[in-house]
Amino acid sequence: MSFFDRSVETAARRLAMFSSRRGVLSMIGRLAVGAALAPLLPVDRTYGAPTTDPHQMDASKCDYWKYCAMDGQLCSCCGGTGSQCPPGTQLSRVSWVGTCHNGSDGKDYLVSYMDCCGRSSCGECYCSANQGERPGYNMGSHNDVNWCMANEESSYHCTISVIVGTAD
Numbered sequence: 455m456s457f458f459d460r461s462v463e464t465a466a467r468r469l470a471m472f473s474s475r476r477g478v479l480s481m482i483g484r485l486a487v488g489a490a491l492a493p494l495l496p497v498d499r500t501y502g503a504p505t506t507d508p509h510q511m512d513a514s515k516c517d518y519w520k521y522c523a524m525d526g527q528l529c530s531c532c533g534g535t536g537s538q539c540p541p542g543t544q545l546s547r548v549s550w551v552g553t554c555h556n557g558s559d560g561k562d563y564l565v566s567y568m569d570c571c572g573r574s575s576c577g578e579c580y581c582s583a584n585q586g587e588r589p590g591y592n593m594g595s596h597n598d599v600n601w602c603m604a605n606e607e608s609s610y611h612c613t614i615s616v617i618v619g620t621a622d
């Protein structure tokens with residue numbers, strides 16, 4: 455049998471298979487089952503859009519949600535972490551507070567900002583968001599001040615922030 459004959463025979467058999475009553479019914483059945491199951495598949499209803507600004511979730515960026523009332527250099531850039539002073543520095547005896555909104559859980563948090571003292575200014579990652587800041591006569595919410603002033607070593611190095619609790 456020639457190649458041409460074989461090809462025509464194969465094509466004819468396939469056509470007969472798919473155009474038989476049983477073949478057509480089985481295809482309709484498969485389509486019906488597929489259509490019924492399609493709505494059960496998981497769907498990304500965000501259409502790829504981030505739910506929040508990615509910077510607000512990145513602790514190395516100034517617009518990280520917890521830094522909303524920050525005025526100072528991030529200790530995470532100065533050998534410490536976002537909530538721990540670098541080695542060789544001491545926590546300020548006084549601090550200031552802010553209320554920051556966490557976009558990922560929709561809650562407001564009370565955040566305490568503290569300076570790390572005893573070394574000269576780190577000079578890195580200066581952030582100044584100042585949300586809710588009040589003038590100097592409202593000292594607890596005023597941040598443009600060297601809070602190391604009450605420490606024995608009063609030189610300012612950098613600033614950390616600690617979540618105190620939810621703001622109800």
Ligand code: ABN
Pocket residue numbers: 525526569597598599600601610613
């Ligand atoms: N509390 C941060 C800071 C330190 C020195 C001067 C201004 C602000």
